[in-house]
Amino acid sequence: MSHTAHIPSHRKPRQRASKSALRAGVAGGFLSTIAVAGAAGPAQAEPVTQTIEMPTITDGLSTAVAASAQATQQVALDLETQASEDAAAEKASKAAKKAHAEAVRKAEAKKKAEAAAKAEAEAEERAERASRTSERTTLSASSGSSDSGSSASAPSSSSNSSNVSGSAASIVAFAKAQVGDAYVSGGTGPNAWDCSGLVQAAYRTAGIDLPRVSQSQSTAGTQVSLDNLQPGDILYWGGAGSAYHVAIYVGGGEFVGAQNSSTGTVQRSMDYDRPTGAVRVL
Template identity: 80%
Template sequence: MSHTALIPSHRKPRQSASKTALRAGVAGGVLSTIAVAGAAGPAQAEPVTQTIEMPTITAGLSTTVAASAEATQQVALDLETQANQDAAAATAAKAAKKAKAEAVRKAEAKKKAEAAAKAEVKAKAEAAERASRASRSTERTTLSAPSGSSSSSGSSVSTASAPASSSASGSAASVVSFVQMQVGDAYVSGGTGPNSWDCSGLVQAAFRTVGVDLPRVSQSQSTAGTQVGLGNLQPGDILYWGGAGSAYHVGVYVGGGQFVGAQNSSTGVVQKSLDYDPPSGAVRVL
């Protein structure tokens, strides 16, 4: 066996005649086409003179940009406005809180001032009442002082210092008669008759029968005439309890150490001796 028998051959396999012819034809056709194009190219070439215009987008773009800028500016303005509103609201809330606190402080101060004023008024009233009681006590002591012919038990009353019973005359008699006719009537605060009275209402009505128009309240009635001493009383004189101008009770002296007055809701209108409730002073109107 030959030593080359097992070495494979490196020659290309033969192609068939039909494939060879096909390849030759294709190659020939391509070469022909190139030749024709080369021959015709320089003769048919013409310079390009037409300009192709690209669509212009500048106008639309500028409008879009402008709109976007305006929208951005509007947003910025809106944000600034909102910030200003928030700041104003915060300032207003702070001011309202401060005003409320100030109002509360003033209200408390006013309440304290009113309480202090009430306390002061009450203190003054209590002081006046104490002074009135002291004055009444002094008057009671004076009226109860025994006369030169006092008994061993000590005379209780005022008949020694008051004039003896004497018959009233004229207007004084009319006043005395009127008040004595009301004895037994009820006492009613603010009463002006005809069947119920308070102290000043009775006195006013009595003097009105003789054409004398007295003030309505006891404070004013206690200064309506000439002040007279309790040792110099005459029928028809107005008796008062408390200070002149600040009296809290009035009655009418009817003579003989007696007076008539609308005392209180328990007793009504009574006629009593002066030692029953010694007066503080007296005024003479008639």
């Protein structure tokens, strides 16, 4: 019997075959996984060399922004225009109302003035009729003495037209026949006159052509004193050569003239509106 036969062996017991197979399988699988990973690794790490063009986000953006800005500006202009039109309309409306109120006020004032002028003209007409009636009564009661004897201070001024003859009588008769006719600026008859138109027409009946306007008529003859008047003399208001009104002296201290649109053609006393001077054409 061997000397070492009883010495126990220190080697590890042999593993069972099943466990060895299992470990071999796991190890093989692990190594396979590593191999696969190693094989795949270089392929994934390879750099990408292909360039992909992405659509530009700003394509068309500037056009859209410009269109939007233009639309906004147009809206602002439209609003501004509308505001201006509204303001102008309001201003025009206020002006129209103011003008209407002013027109109404002027119309009322004119109406009142015309009524007052009419009342004044009627009062003057009544006074004038009363004066003529009184004059006729006085003349009827007179002794028929000459006018020069009836007034020592102004014999010629008191001359009565009933004693006038010839051209002067024709002029005076025509002037008196127009009393009551209307006054119209530029009027030359037969039913409407201005002052110089009446004087010119009256003198035409005597075959005398006078200038058309009062300025020229006031220098058409010889200047005479207002204290030495004769029927048919031309009376004027204003300066000789710059007169603004003329009339015809008809005797008895009265004149006939186309005065104004309110009174028309009237016969009045010289005291009503004292003339500046007189001129004698006959």
